[in-house]
Amino acid sequence: MGRLRSLIMLCIMLILIFSGCYDIREIDDVAHVLAIGVDRGVSDKWRLTLQFASLNENSGNGQQEGDGSSGGGAASESGGGQDGYTYVTVDAPSFFTGIDMLNSSVPRRLVFTHASLIVLSEELSKDDIVGDYIAPIIRFREVRRTAHMVVTKGSALDYIRANQPFIGTTLAKALQTAATESTNTGYFLHTTLSDFYNQLKSTCGQPVVTMAAVNEFRHFKEKGSKWGNEFNTGGQYLAGQLPRQGQNKIEYWGTALFDQGKMVDELNGQETRTLAIIRGEFERGFFTLQDPKEPKFVIPLDVRPAGRPKVKISFNGDTPTIDLTIHLKGDILAVQSRLHYEQDPLLSLLENTFKKNIKSEVDQLINRCKNLNLDVFKFGDVAARKFWTIDEWEKYNWNKHFKDTKVNTQVEFVIRSTGTQMKSSPIPGTEEED
Amino acid sequence: MTFFELIKNLITYQKPTKGDRFELLEDYTERADLVDLNISNMNSSKSGQDTFSDTFSFKTPKDKKHPLDVDKWNEERRQKANIQGESTSLHKDHISKELYQNQQRIKQKFSIPKNKDIIIRDLKIGGKTEAFIVYVDGMADRKTINDYILGPLMAEGPLRTEPCFKESEDHFFIDYILKNVLSVNNIIKATTYDEVILQVLNGLTALFVDDSDVCIIIESQGYEKRTVDQPITETVISGPHEAFTESLRTNLTLVRRIIRNQNLLTEILPIGKTDNSKCGIMYIDGVVNNKVVDEVKRRIESIDIDFIMGSGMLNQLIEDHPFAIFPQILTTERPDRTASFLMEGKVIIICDGTPYASVVPVTFFHMFHSSEDSFMRWQFGTFIRFIRLMAFGLALFLPAFYIALTLYHPEAVPTELLLAIERSRENVPFPVIVEILLMEISFELIREAGVRVPDVIGQTLGIIGALILGQSAVAANLVSPILVIIVSITGLGNFAMPSYYMGVAIRILKFLFIFLAAIAGFYGLSLGIFIVGGFACSMKSFGIPYFAPIAPKTKINPDVIVRQPLWRQTMRPDFTNTLNKRRAGKIARGWPYKNKGGKKK
Amino acid sequence: MIREGKFGVQEAMWLTTITISSKVFYTSPGLVVSIVGNTGWYMTLISMATAILGFTFIYLLLKRFPDKDIIAIFNDTMGGIMGFIFSGILGLYLLFVATSTISEFNEVVKVYVFPLTPSVLIIALFALGVLVLCLLGLESLARFAKLSVYAMLFGFILILLLGIHNYDINRLFPILGYGFDKILVSGVVRSSSYGEVIILAVFATSLQGVHHIKKAGYTSLIISGLSISVSLLAFNLSFPYYIGQEIVAPMYQMASLIDYGRFIQRVEPVFLFIWFLSSFIAVTGVFYCFVSIYCKMFRIQDIRPIVIGSVIILFAGAMIQSNIGVTASLNIQNIRQYGWIPPFILPLISLVIGTLRKRGVKSCG
Structure with missing residues (x-):
């Protein structure tokens, strides 16, 4: 037994002596990339921008730097960021060469395992080459497929430059929470790299990606004539055009529609909500409804889904017919007109108005996508049920036939509660004026 | 053996030797043999010689070197044993009838003039018969000797007045003393010197009577011993508070x-x-x-x-x-x-x-049980056992896990935490492995020192030492703060082990796992679990597999990790193959059942 | 006699189950998807049924010769030479399975976890584990399997449950995948996935009685069939078929997709432990059986010295593979394609011959 033990010990010793701890990476020898930005380069095919923590605790020296694109060749440039986050950018022939080129200037090894945001520029996305740019990223073992993917107006470099923690000091947390904020608004979808890639390769659908933008606050007019009584849903803006102001320049808003690897259209906030409702990804949102009786007033509603949307598909020859039923429920948040919307008959009037609104929005969106021949609603997934084998399904080619589909929409909506008030009694003074 | 031969022996096949279990205690055993021989030889040799100096004089340089071949050694040992057996049978001499001779032998055996512990007291039983008692001072109770041995033997009474026994019938005399004189609870008759000596050394008193080849050994143990005290290492909250003593x-x-x-x-x-x-x-x-x-x-x-x-x-x-x-x-x-x-x-x-x-x-699982478990309600007992199992896991794997995570699998750490670790390690000049070893070793030092230092400051040293050390190590940029947490949780987990020896085993294994994790991350860690687990599974404790009720699976009394209510624990553990398997009736508590329990209908 | 120790049904069952189902962590699910599309989850049930049929023959054979292992039975039914050849084929098959599993393991580990570590180190560490446990004997291995199965099952189920947010029922459609004929054929052929059940017959003497083997065999086949099916189902639900066939280690990728925001994500490490431990157990089990067969073939009494040499063969064999393409497509495909022959057909032949030659105990007695 002793002999045996010594043999085992010998083996262990040999292995340990010859092992070099190859994959060891001291935690402070690496820089964990948090966000990856991809643009079309000027000096080379790729312009790669990487953001990571600089770990300077006493930072905040928002040092101004020149445009990254002005550097020639592999000129990499690191800009100082606030709160200890910094970025580097490089023009490179490929993703991996870019990393190596950057590593020569970044004193720590760049590691992508914690990258939680991938930013593509709109310009790149519209060039039908997104697949080429995504392929190396998806194959790279370090990049997680759960990373949030967005398409940005303007350049990804600008976006990442503006991407700084706004509340708190941790960018990672900010990225994480911002991405999941979609569940509270529905103005953008949470799209991951995995989602995008699955849809890119899909036989039955097209990818969508969150739109993002750097809002330069140009649309915020501090002065001007005041707003009248016209009605707006609030979601009609495109990304980067929100009339707002404040510290945080970046915003997720709307959706980029892709035809396979090419971005073809952009949805505004309201349309994105509709898209989310159809896809069954809508979780909650405040809708503003024009008062059906008193058009100058609005009724805000807190809307939630009351079950997943029901999709039924039948085939008439090669032409599919889709029956879509959407179930929503909501609470009244306010009644400005102080009419008695809390009970019938006004309650059903309110419900019907909302149903009509949603239905028209849904129909509009579906028609728009049909014209583009983009099935971004995941109808194709359901349609696949009607086929027995993959071969039949691929031969049928859903993406080709989507434009021919007939979609019947039906919206169910009930008001569940009236908020904290059972009714709203009139304000004496103002009521007399009417 | 040359190095080459060593290697050759490693590779070539040799029949497994069914080894003598005491092979590794070679030195001890040899010396034990020698001492035995020596003691028995002492009988014939001159008295007054120090036994142990004699023993050690055997250690000539020749003996020190050249460990013998096992077979040869065994052979020699067997021979020696034979000789010893013979010699002991030769020297197993009986007590003689001559009182004087007996006394001389006893003196010789105990090296009396030199050895001050042994008391020989001459007396005359009933004022007539010569006798003496032998006892070890301090081992025997003086009160017993004075009042119940010497007193009755020398007192006025039938012994002195009535010559009711014939002097030739010595056995009768001895029996008479046993029955009528000595008012002590336990009395043995001995016939050989060896027996007498053994008992005297145990604190009993030997009484030699003239003209008798039987020695009376009288119970008189009365040495100093600790009283029954509170348990020190296995304190419980509910349950009895008494512990074993040294006696x-x-x-x-x-x-x-x-x-x-x-x-x-x-x-x-x-x-x-x-x-x-x-x-x-x-x-x-x-x-x-x-x-x-x-x-x-x-x-x-x-x-x-x-x-x-x-x-x-x-x-x-x-x-x-x-x-x-x-x-x-x-x-x-x-x-x-x-x-x-x-x-x-x-x-x-x-x-x-x-x-x-x-x-x-x-079995392994017994190491997680504490006597408190069975005194507590089963929910509490089960909960506490789960805590202990968790403590086991933490104490064994936490530092290794930390190493593996930070060095090989940083993707599994939440980003914020990772950045925090990164930031806290910013000024630490050492690699993580050095850091953790530094901390672990200092912690072990505190533990070891805590046992040694006097009780009064021991407590303080434990807590303050750990705190201050951790604090200043962080302040001095020797370690990162998160590591202090890791090491302290590991230490806490270790203290939660009810079995001290298990705790020590974990402390050692912890370093093995740290090492493996540093070599190959989770892969090394899994390998370590596989190998250590395999070894543990191959173990047996007196014929019973170490992980007995679980692997191999046997019928279990529901008291392994989850402790079911006491009345469900009706069987003794199956793996011990007890003769009587039931420990409780099929229905351990009858009262909830209408017809089975209560005597009254 | 070789000291293989004695162990009970449970240990044998879990050892076999882990050995069979560990392959779900490698490239196999991806290959299954490329063959039959999104229908692997019920294809494997067909394979399981076939394997159960195959095991029935093994069981009948063992029942005819109680208290004998498969090597002795081969010798008994077909005479020394044929029996020797049959045992040899079986042994080589098991060795091949063991080496391929290690090299596949090595490739996958290199891809996902240790890209820079040289193969030699990964395989050497693996071989070290195999060596130690082989020396400790089958009994220890079986016990360790039984002991670790609780943790492994817990982690496995946890991963499957946590993945629920990625599941999309529509991905199971079209329900027939690439066609039912393909499913049926590959279902039958891929019963080789369950071929490791033959190890029960190799250490038959360690189990007390044939009825224990029956119980262990059938339960382990069913449990592993179900667990493979469930994991393939989860995999098919998580990835559309066109993505599924691209992925090298689908289960790992699936675990990495678990993301509940700031609550829980990045749980692959849990998975790594299950993966590594089950691979260790599986390879050691198969490899031990190879060594055992070898010793029985040549009537070697002490298994220990053989283990050391054989581990070197195992190590070398695993090092031969040049890249993951070869490993995945060639070896694994071949094993899956023809791997059902040694474990199921050889005992069948032996059974038929045994019956014809009227050897062994009458089964109905």
């Missing part, structure tokens, strides 16, 4: 006081060859599997060593896998726990000299 007799009594059953047997076996120490084996006849008892006795009887201090040493000699890291014998200082083990069909070994009872056979 074998007291310990056996403590157990017997709990199990008042005639089937509770106690066997006393000698263990040490020179210090004449004994150990007691307790088991419940009819419950225990006799094979286990036989195995325990076989192992203990085969021990050939000069000196055994207590259960700790004995356990090392009788355990199955001396090279395995996990303890295979459970020690407890609590009589109540010992009793509950007895009822499970275990064998208890209690050694003279240490306040611990050793329990065999035990």
